[in-house]
Ligand code: HEM
């Protein structure tokens with residue numbers, strides 16, 4: 001049933017037509033739909049901030065900040081975290097509890113590493129004199145990375161619940177909804193991070209900056 | 220879609236009686252039943268009571284402001300700073316903490332599950348958290364009355380730089396608490412909003428297709444989507460301003476000298492704030508209007524015993540208004556010095572949005588045309604809503620045009636316009652809705668005589684308050700002014716008019732106390748209502764118990780056979796056919812569902 005098909009229905013003609021229609025729910029688990037709406041809300045949040053970022057850049061006093069190299073390692077950690085969650089998801093789908101467990105633990109671990117790495121990045125920036133209020137570029141970096149980190153922290157809470165349930169779970173199938181939701185959320189936050197990181201790189205040197213430090217490990 | 224057999228697969232759709240799964244057993248103790256409750260009906264009542272309690276504060280503030288304007292100096296403690304603090308808190312509370320919370324947290328929570336035949340929201344725990352976080356936001360807001368310097372006096376729009384500069388009332392603490400409270404509110408709203416949208420999409424009972432939803436649910440649905448997309452803008456702008464205030468960053472703060480001192484701010488853009496604020500602020504108008512539109516459609520149809528005219532068009536119009544409301548925001552910024560082409564664009568979209576809005580008004584009127592109108596209290600409020608909304612909407616057409624808006628901007632004409640269209644009109648719907656659903660919530664009718672008294676005083680009284688303000692605006696009387704002493708162009712007649720308005724405001728305020736009394740008294744002593752006092756078709760009136768019990772539907776969820784507007788159907792024995800009422804068995808048209816599929820409730 002397409003959206004337009006639905007909206008073209010003539011409900012006043014339907015009564016007594018012998019129909020016994022289903023309710024027309026979307027064929028998607030309710031939890032996942034709720035999460036998707038949440039992801040849309042977060043997207044709006046970051047898109048608005050991104051727009052403000054770009055607008056604010058143009059006001060003349062913008063001094064791009066040198067991204068600390070540890071951000072590349074953090075990015076790697078987040079990619080691995082996301083990959084591990086994907087592994088866990090595949091594990092529960094194929095009913096391989098060991099794979100699911102390993103993926104879930106690894107995912108959480110790498111996410112924690114990412115968060116710790118972000119704090120290191122903040123300290124380094126602070127040490128280099130990139131204070132929050134000294135330039136809008138700094139402010140935006142701190143704000144965006146903090147918001148992103150907070151969302152990941154929220155994800156860690158959900159992860160903690162899933163991991164706690166892992167002990168009592170009889171089968172991998174029981175964990176499936178939780179693992180699916182975590183994986184989806186992690187992939188999303190990875191995309192958000194890549195976008196933020198890209199924004200940061202783009203404003204301090206364009207493609208050169210994006211390509212040059214690659215040896216640090218994008219693989 | 221011509222589906223005659225009952226699907227028996229494992230697909231979600233069939234197991235709709237399993238919804239009361241783990242973690243949602245009937246609560247036993249007083250605490251889990253009435254306080255820390257996950258039941259959508261209890262949460263709805265908590266939301267409503269909290270919203271009305273803060274609303275009462277906003278109402279009292281409006282009396283104080285009116286006393287100062289109508290009888291300057293009569294309450295000596297209202298100095299200019301206090302006046303602006305009252306304006307700000309009154310406006311913010313009314314728009315965000317009363318109307319948004321009451322329409323979505325209150326009516327949304329109560330009505331969505333009942334109207335779609337569900338047992339509860341799909342995420343009851345998150346729903347409960349939503350209320351407690353909202354309460355926290357309210358407490359933080361109210362706390363700002365008690366901190367040194369008092370609440371912020373920046374105006375509800377909180378424009379920087381002035382909002383966070385020394386010299387603005389509440390600059391030390393008030394503004395911080397205001398911003399923190401708004402941020403918390405957005406979190407609460409998001410938790411609730413995700414629930415409403417997902418519940419409407421996924422928890423509809425068998426037979427309740429989207430196009431069979433009552434318009435109330437449609438209105439709440441679209442408004443919630445608007446909220447989910449618009450509130451992040453408030454969140455972002457609040458957060459950024461908080462950083463500007465606390466950490467001295469310069470998102471919105473330009474290079475500026477204040478009280479002879481050059482501040483450390485520099486390079487920020489106050490206009491950026493305005494864009495973000497109104498990207499939230501305009502949809503916000505529709506967040507409080509669309510649920511009202513939906514509710515009024517249902518009240519009119521029920522109390523005029525006639526199907527709503529143009530149901531499909533009503534749904535489309537809601538959607539169209541929802542989409543358009545995101546491309547009109549800068550009509551609040553005509554005097555901000557923006558590019559004239561920009562103004563042209565936004566004036567055009569603003570006029571376009573009037574089309575689907577007018578369409579809804581025509582459809583209400585056509586629904587009433589030759590209908591069997593029962594002048595019940597809900598109907599009276601609905602009719603008053605249409606009138607008020609049209610009056611307010613008309614002045615909106617003026618203000619939407621740049622050349623007309625520029626001289627009228629920041630005058631009482633604007634105050635008149637927005638009070639009519641987004642102050643009084645939604646409040647009238649809320650009253651109508653309370654008179655309509657109170658019997659379901661409490662099992663008792665509100666007193667009719669007191670209700671009619673409340674209606675006439677409120678309706679005529681609010682006109683007496685806000686209609687004359689248009690004239691004050693034409694004369695050029697500015698808004699957000701503490702007093703008008705010594706302003707040469709203001710004639711004496713304007714002062715007399717202001718005194719009159721103040722008297723009217725006090726009378727209207729007193730009538731609200733009568734209403735509160737009516738609720739308190741009727742809740743315990745009112746006439747028992749029975750399950751369906753208005754002979755309405757929608758599902759909430761077909762519950763086995765009134766007030767509905769935990770899980771709403773007893774052992775079986777209802778099954779829906781028709782849309783929500785089968786009133787005065789030819790050859791039916793009653794003048795209405797409830798949504799879960801199949802054609803009489805025997806005509807072979809509408810096979811009753813087998814009991815294991817839900818069956819029929821009555
Ligand atoms: C009897 C009811 C009401 C009275 C007597 C009243 C009175 C007032 C007064 C005197 C002002 C300040 C005007 C000025 O100095 O600029 C004001 C502002 C305002 N009111 Fe009301 N009001 C009432 C109801 C409402 C309602 C229901 C809403 C809900 C939307 C509302 C929203 C606002 C807003 C948004 C402002 C602007 C605040 C600002 O300028 O920052 N009012 N009202």
Ligand SMILES: [Cu+2]
Pocket residue numbers: 500501504547548550551
């Ligand atoms: Cu607007």
